[in-house]
Amino acid sequence: MREDKTLMSYLVDGERLFMPSLSVDCVIFGFHEGQLRALLLRANGMKYWSLPGGFVAKKESVDEAAARILRQRTGLDQIFLHQFRLFGDPDRSDPAIHRGRAKKNRMTLKPDHWLLQRFVTVGYYALVEYSFVHAIPDDLSDACEWHDVNDLPTLMMDHEHILRSALEVLRQHLNYMPVGSNLLPERFTMPELQKLYESILGKQLDRRNFQRRMISFGILRRLKEKRKGLPYRAPYEYMFDKKKYDRALVDGLFGGW
Helix, strand or coil: HHHHHHHHHHHHHHHHHEEEEEEEEEEEEEECCEEEEEEEEEEEECCCEEEEEEECCCCCHHHHHHHHHHHHHHHHCCCEEEEEEEEECCCCCCHHHHHHHHHHCCCCCCCCCHHCCCCCCEEEEEECCHHHHCCCCCCCCEEEEEEECCCCCCEECCCHHHHHHHHHHHHHHHHCCCCCCCCCCCCCEEEHHHHHHHHHHCCCCCCCHHHHHHHHHCCCEEEECCCCCCCCCCCCCECCCCCCCHHHHHHHCCCCC
């Protein structure tokens, strides 16, 4: 079985290949049908879900490890990726998980095995366009699915805490940096952009005030075309001005929501 081969590689060769006691967990956000969603994995034979994560190879940086994990889980590269916090509670790791999976593969781990030691994990969040991601389980997982951040399944260890922390940081970032280029299609309407912000913030925003502020940032280009086929008045379509958007990521915006 593929799981046996991959898992055995981690159990036998992991200590030689990876940094001890250090891992990476990625909160991958996508936006679909008016909902902010997170990509979650469920390991083979496990009841609970987890964030896409992994270990840091001895010959790669932590940022490189996060980018590799994102690429493996989504097939995407060059995506906005932000390191937001270190999680190091002494009891956050659960050695029983690794013991149980090793036992299913007829292997007993010694007390000093590298997987049974305390791990601190570096948290990253990524913003990706939902339609570009083909969620496929890896060799160690039997499911890889998007879940509404307001309706999450039970997550293992402290992964829900990591996800909620990432969402809180993302909300704070809305106060001084643009968000949307990696979450929306290339062309979008103002109501779609507002719905994105509302789903992140968890509250409704005044339509006129929202439109006025977004236009004042100078990062949008209104197109001549209007969105057709809607049951209400056709709204104009917009695109982000890439140069101004990228500059705002460096220089920041102003104000708060």
